[in-house]
Amino acid sequence: MTKVRVLLGLAGVALVVGLWFALTAPADALQGEYSRIINIHVPTIWVAYVAFVVTSVGSLMWMWKKTPKWDRLAASSVEVGVLFTGISLLTGMIWGNAVWGTAWDWGDARLTTTAVMFFVYLGYLALRNSIDDPKVRAKRSAILGIIAVVQVPLTYFAVNLFRTLHQTQSIRPDGSTMPDEMIVAMMVNLGAFTLLYVALLVARIEVAVAEEAASARDTALAGDAVKPPKLDEVRDV
Amino acid sequence: MSDTAVVIVTFLVSYGLIGSYAVYLHLKLRKAKG
Amino acid sequence: MTFWSQALEIARVDLAVERRLGDSLRIVTPFAIVALIVFPLALGAQLSLIAEIGPAVFWALGVLFGMQIALRRSANDTPHRRDLYALIGLDPAAKYVGRVISGGVLMLAFLIVLYVAMLVLYSPDLPGGATWIAMLTALLFGVGLTELGTMAGEVTSGLSNRSSLASLIVAPLALPLVIGASQTLEALDRDVSILPWILLLLATDLALAVAGVALARPIEESMR
Numbered sequence: 001m002t003k004v005r006v007l008l009g010l011a012g013v014a015l016v017v018g019l020w021f022a023l024t025a026p027a028d029a030l031q032g033e034y035s036r037i038i039n040i041h042v043p044t045i046w047v048a049y050v051a052f053v054v055t056s057v058g059s060l061m062w063m064w065k066k067t068p069k070w071d072r073l074a075a076s077s078v079e080v081g082v083l084f085t086g087i088s089l090l091t092g093m094i095w096g097n098a099v100w101g102t103a104w105d106w107g108d109a110r111l112t113t114t115a116v117m118f119f120v121y122l123g124y125l126a127l128r129n130s131i132d133d134p135k136v137r138a139k140r141s142a143i144l145g146i147i148a149v150v151q152v153p154l155t156y157f158a159v160n161l162f163r164t165l166h167q168t169q170s171i172r173p174d175g176s177t178m179p180d181e182m183i184v185a186m187m188v189n190l191g192a193f194t195l196l197y198v199a200l201l202v203a204r205i206e207v208a209v210a211e212e213a214a215s216a217r218d219t220a221l222a223g224d225a226v227k228p229p230k231l232d233e234v235r236d237v
Numbered sequence: 238m239s240d241t242a243v244v245i246v247t248f249l250v251s252y253g254l255i256g257s258y259a260v261y262l263h264l265k266l267r268k269a270k271g
Numbered sequence: 272m273t274f275w276s277q278a279l280e281i282a283r284v285d286l287a288v289e290r291r292l293g294d295s296l297r298i299v300t301p302f303a304i305v306a307l308i309v310f311p312l313a314l315g316a317q318l319s320l321i322a323e324i325g326p327a328v329f330w331a332l333g334v335l336f337g338m339q340i341a342l343r344r345s346a347n348d349t350p351h352r353r354d355l356y357a358l359i360g361l362d363p364a365a366k367y368v369g370r371v372i373s374g375g376v377l378m379l380a381f382l383i384v385l386y387v388a389m390l391v392l393y394s395p396d397l398p399g400g401a402t403w404i405a406m407l408t409a410l411l412f413g414v415g416l417t418e419l420g421t422m423a424g425e426v427t428s429g430l431s432n433r434s435s436l437a438s439l440i441v442a443p444l445a446l447p448l449v450i451g452a453s454q455t456l457e458a459l460d461r462d463v464s465i466l467p468w469i470l471l472l473l474a475t476d477l478a479l480a481v482a483g484v485a486l487a488r489p490i491e492e493s494m495r
Contacts, residue, residue, distance in 0.1 A: 008259065019248070033240045040251045063489060083258050087251050094247050098240070112446075119443040126439060130430045139493030140426045143486055144440065147422060150482050151444040154475050158447040161467055165454060196255065203262045210269035 004206055007199035014192035018043075021185035028182070030099075037095045038178075039185055043193035045088035045114060051081030051197060052117060052148075059145030062138060068212070071138035074145055075128060076204035078121045080197060085118045107163035113156040120148050134212065274365050281361070281369025286376065288345040295340045295377045296384075303336035303381070304388045311393070318394075325393030326405075330453040333382055333409070334416060338441045339434075340381055341374050341420020347428060353494055363487035370421045371414065371483070378413035398459050405456060411472035412452040418479035419444055425490045447475045 018039065028035030058074030092111065093103040105111055124144050131137035178186070238246075272280070289295060310328050311321045348356070356366065386405060389395070419441050427437040451472040458465045 015252070033244045036244050037247055040248065083254065087254055091247055091251060094243065098243065116443045116446055119439070123436070123440040123443070126436055127427065130432055130436060136493055139489065143426050143490055143493065146486065147444065147482060150478050151447065154447040154478065158450040158471055161471060162450055162454060165457060165461070165463065200258065200262070203259070207262055207265045207269060210266055214269045214271065
């Protein structure tokens with residue numbers, strides 16, 4: 001059993017356990033069944049933040065050490081992070097619409113920053129997709145990774161400041177007043193999704209390694225264009 | 238759509254997206270290994 | 272040549288080239304003004320609403336079209352130009368600063384023209400001193416957007432999808448600038464302190480300047 005399959009298997013089991021907790025915990029008095037969504041929404045956004053921090057670390061380490069493993073780590077973490085960010089935004093919007101009547105809250109710094117991160121790292125993936133040369137790709141991705149690290153916190157700060165002029169409701173599910181069973185359910189799911197992140201990250205890195213090996217195989221050797229002369233076609237003059 | 242139905246669909250879509258990504262990775266790995 | 276004389280020389284050459292190629296003022300600016308016209312017609316709005324959204328639309332179009340100025344053709348170095356710069360020993364950081372200076376000048380010109388067009392077309396009800404504050408804000412906003420756009424332009428240099436990809440990269444990262452600029456005018460309107468917003472813009476500009484200078488050499492190396 002490969003490392004990846006073991007991790008994915010464990011993550012799968014953890015997710016099932018988490019799901020069971022999510023579905024059997026008591027529903028919130030006000031929100032009803034919708035409160036269960038918190039068990040996906042919060043863990044996925046937590047994992048997304050972790051993923052993008054990992055990317056920042058990977059980018060900085062690559063700039064320092066220039067070894068491919070850091071680039072693979074950074075890029076793989078972005079892909080998984082974007083997936084989780086998308087799921088978190090989706091579940092958050094469904095929850096927000098059901099409970100508050102609006103899918104979006106402009107004054108919520110976390111929400112807007114999350115959306116910004118989603119598109120920034122989508123751009124990161126688009127950039128990587130546009131560059132064939134692995135070294136150039138690694139360099140440019142690392143640079144974008146670092147620019148993102150600088151700008152994204154500023155976005156959070158800016159939107160927080162924005163809220164001071166525009167009083168909006170920003171009570172998003174953060175679990176501050178939840179009964180114990182719900183907290184337990186969320187913690188279990190937090191653990192499950194973190195394990196899932198690690199599993200998917202390792203899997204994605206494995207794919208990256210395999211793809212690099214494949215392209216090394218397929219790259220033409222210098223000198224292939226030089227063909228031996230077809231002597232039988234040469235006529236004596 | 239009832240509340241419960243929306244919640245169930247939300248869970249299904251979320252896990253479905255994760256599962257799809259795992260399958261996608263598996264297919265990519267198969268293709269890379271040739 | 273010293274760092275600053277290199278930077279100023281780059282800025283001078285940039286502006287000279289731009290005067291010949293002329294995309295920024297001859298294409299982007301008119302396009303932005305057309306966009307100013309699109310909004311009220313698309314909204315089918317009452318005059319009062321149009322007047323209210325004037326400044327907001329100005330900043331929104333400022334960022335969307337302004338980034339095209341930062342990504343202008345004349346700022347997109349061909350491999351030949353890069354080789355030339357390397358041979359003459361141009362400091363990549365000086366090139367970055369020079370580009371920000373020339374881009375900033377073009378950006379400010381664009382924003383001023385757009386602002387005047389907005390005043391004419393939207394007739395917003397602005398508080399006293401708004402125009403001066405708007406110009407200061409436009410300067411800070413423009414510098415930040417140029418810094419961001421210059422870096423994004425370099426990172427996507429030589430790629431066939433450069434214009435769309437660089438725009439996608441710049442847009443979400445430019446949000447602190449949009450928020451800072453638009454909220455400055457709004458704070459002025461509500462008679463609240465504009466200082467936090469000006470500081471936000473300054474902080475963003477400074478952070479991007481530091482990042483740009485620090486990353487200039489790695490960016491230049493990533494071209495090879």
